[in-house]
Amino acid sequence: MSCSGLVMLLVLWSAAIALAGNTLLPSPWSVAAAIAELAQKGFLVKHVVASLFRVTWGYLMAVVVGVPLGIFLGWRRRAEMALAPLLELLRPISPLAWIPIAILWFGVGDLAAIFIIFLASILPLILTAMNAVGSVTATHWNAGRNFGLSPVDLARKVLAPAILPQLIVGLRLTLGIAWLVVVAAEMIAVNSGLGFLIIDARNAGNRYDLVVAGMVLIGLIGVGLDSAMRRLERLPAASWGYQTPVEAEAA
Amino acid sequence: MSAAPRPPEVPRERRPVRIGRRLAVGALLWTAALTGAHMALNVDWSSIVNQRLPPSQRKLNVAYIPVTCHLACPVTDFISRYSLAGNLFIPRMFQGFPEIKEALISNRMQVGFMVAPMAIALRAQGVPIRIVYLGHRYGSAVVVQKDGPIQSVKDLRGRIIAIPSRFSDERLIVFKALKANGIPPGNVRLIEMAPPDVAGALAAKAIDAFSMGEPYPAQAEIGGFGRILFPAREYWPDYMSCVVVVRQDVIDTRPDAVQVLVDGIARSGLWLDEGKPHREHAADFVGRYYYRQPPALLRHALTMPLDRVTYTSLSPRKPDFDMVRDLMIETGVLDWKIPFSEYVDTRFADAAGRQTAWKYEPGSGKAE
Numbered sequence: 001m002s003c004s005g006l007v008m009l010l011v012l013w014s015a016a017i018a019l020a021g022n023t024l025l026p027s028p029w030s031v032a033a034a035i036a037e038l039a040q041k042g043f044l045v046k047h048v049v050a051s052l053f054r055v056t057w058g059y060l061m062a063v064v065v066g067v068p069l070g071i072f073l074g075w076r077r078r079a080e081m082a083l084a085p086l087l088e089l090l091r092p093i094s095p096l097a098w099i100p101i102a103i104l105w106f107g108v109g110d111l112a113a114i115f116i117i118f119l120a121s122i123l124p125l126i127l128t129a130m131n132a133v134g135s136v137t138a139t140h141w142n143a144g145r146n147f148g149l150s151p152v153d154l155a156r157k158v159l160a161p162a163i164l165p166q167l168i169v170g171l172r173l174t175l176g177i178a179w180l181v182v183v184a185a186e187m188i189a190v191n192s193g194l195g196f197l198i199i200d201a202r203n204a205g206n207r208y209d210l211v212v213a214g215m216v217l218i219g220l221i222g223v224g225l226d227s228a229m230r231r232l233e234r235l236p237a238a239s240w241g242y243q244t245p246v247e248a249e250a251a
Numbered sequence: 252m253s254a255a256p257r258p259p260e261v262p263r264e265r266r267p268v269r270i271g272r273r274l275a276v277g278a279l280l281w282t283a284a285l286t287g288a289h290m291a292l293n294v295d296w297s298s299i300v301n302q303r304l305p306p307s308q309r310k311l312n313v314a315y316i317p318v319t320c321h322l323a324c325p326v327t328d329f330i331s332r333y334s335l336a337g338n339l340f341i342p343r344m345f346q347g348f349p350e351i352k353e354a355l356i357s358n359r360m361q362v363g364f365m366v367a368p369m370a371i372a373l374r375a376q377g378v379p380i381r382i383v384y385l386g387h388r389y390g391s392a393v394v395v396q397k398d399g400p401i402q403s404v405k406d407l408r409g410r411i412i413a414i415p416s417r418f419s420d421e422r423l424i425v426f427k428a429l430k431a432n433g434i435p436p437g438n439v440r441l442i443e444m445a446p447p448d449v450a451g452a453l454a455a456k457a458i459d460a461f462s463m464g465e466p467y468p469a470q471a472e473i474g475g476f477g478r479i480l481f482p483a484r485e486y487w488p489d490y491m492s493c494v495v496v497v498r499q500d501v502i503d504t505r506p507d508a509v510q511v512l513v514d515g516i517a518r519s520g521l522w523l524d525e526g527k528p529h530r531e532h533a534a535d536f537v538g539r540y541y542y543r544q545p546p547a548l549l550r551h552a553l554t555m556p557l558d559r560v561t562y563t564s565l566s567p568r569k570p571d572f573d574m575v576r577d578l579m580i581e582t583g584v585l586d587w588k589i590p591f592s593e594y595v596d597t598r599f600a601d602a603a604g605r606q607t608a609w610k611y612e613p614g615s616g617k618a619e
Contacts, residue, residue, distance in 0.1 A: 107359035202447035
């Protein structure tokens with residue numbers, strides 16, 4: 001059942017191509033052949049590695065900077081009030097708009113692409129962490145304080161378990177965003193990556209099979225990354241916040 | 252005084268800190284593996300090594316996009332690799348002119364191939380660059396749908412025409428053609444579009460025509476959906492489009508390196524214009540190793556006929572540039588009469604006039 005939508009898409013796609021008689025748009029089979037061609041020439045691994053490399057670095061740096069910053073802002077209301085307007089101002093700016101600035105600051109290549117992915121990831125992460133801290137109930141804080149916990153222990157034993165579930169959902173959604181901007185990020189004169197594959201295929205004349213192959217690969221890897229992140233949500237530590245007191249008792 | 256009650260113990264496997272540690276180690280291993288693979292598969296180490304050399308010994312980074320107007324760049328790189336001196340510069344393929352402009356401004360690239368009006372506009376805005384050589388002559392055309400309603404320039408009235416940039420000679424050629432046929436420029440709609448997209452847009456009838464450099468007119472012809480309405484030379488004898496632009500600080504501090512570059516490009520131009528076998532060989536290696544375009548497409552653009560685009564007589568001439576500058580002012584993309592000597596440095600082209608074609612034959616494996 002889970003594949004029926006996919007099968008339907010493939011059937012509709014093939015039928016539409018056959019009926020349209022358009023020689024520019026590729027059929028699912030020519031896209032599969034294009035992926036096989038990429039694999040055979042060794043480009044598949046090269047492009048996938050390049051995109052994953054840039055997304056990993058951009059995303060992880062955003063996690064390292066954004067999550068602690070978000071937690072700090074959530075914890076310190078004054079800091080949040082001071083910085084929230086700035087964050088709200090930056091949030092709607094598309095990563096694409098940063099491309100010229102990225103080139104001026106970081107030149108052409110991996111660094112600029114990583115910067116674009118970092119920018120796309122950091123704001124949602126800061127906001128997620130801020131909201132997660134904001135949603136920790138006064139009961140939890142008071143309970144921790146009543147037990148005489150130091151600020152460090154309060155962070156480790158009350159804050160971390162309480163915000164983890166929300167944080168992991170935010171991390172998963174943000175990884176999706178990071179992966180989403182890979183095409184835009186790889187427009188910056190890099191010579192590898194799935195985004196580059198799509199842009200480069202446009203140069204190669206009538207190679208829309210390669211364009212769609214790049215799109216399909218981005219989609220497939222996106223699904224893979226998302227399912228890996230979903231496994232994090234099932235970790236016992238991450239499920240704490242979801243449990244009702246009765247479920248927690250039973251566990 | 253009684254001690255504070257102890258908080259309830261969280262089972263070990265549920266401790267966030269413990270899980271966090273495992274996740275951090277996993278992320279670290281994943282990042283290290285990807286970084287290693289990326290370094291091995293994708294990183295251009297020659298470029299990195301070059302950047303570590305003292306400035307006086309560095310090879311110049313040259314930006315280009317995959318159009319025949321910039322062909323002399325990859326041809327020079329390819330042939331010079333077979334010469335005793337080795338490659339003369341480090342070529343870097345871009346996807347559009349705005350990125351080349353930004354890379355030049357930020358000194359990531361020291362040299363760039365770009366459309367002449369963009370170079371003039373940048374210099375007029377105070378960006379310290381100079382035009383030192385032309386990239387080609389001819390090689391641009393206005394293309395319409397093959398069986399469409401546009402039969403002559405007069406039929407362009409009210410149509411959508413794609414151009415690569417508002418700062419392009421391809422835009423100016425449309426204005427010249429309209430003017431020659433008594434059509435006010437406001438009667439057509441010009442839209443800027445990335446060159447690789449125009450052939451597909453014409454095939455899908457999203458645009459009525461495009462004015463572009465090769466190989467995109469050739470792509471529309473080969474695809475059977477486009478027809479050349481007129482080549483640029485019909486309204487602009489000695490048409491030129493892309494030029495070689497160098498940062499002023501490089502000209503001032505490393506004139507020898509600039510001369511080596513211009514000499515190499517001049518020699519490649521002479522070699523390309525020596526005949527059809529050289530054009531076909533260039534189509535083959537540039538298509539395969541540089542532009543990643545089908546060699547047949549480039550072969551069509553470079554040989555059907557041979558003078559569709561030419562690579563000799565590339566010294567910048569004042570009358571050509573005065574005309575471009577005046578057209579820019581007339582069409583509203585430049586606001587002052589910047590003198591020729593402000594944006595062109597002719598000494599490198601003058602010295603390159605003594606050069607001869609590369610002595611290189613396909614498959615010989617050596618060049619001099």
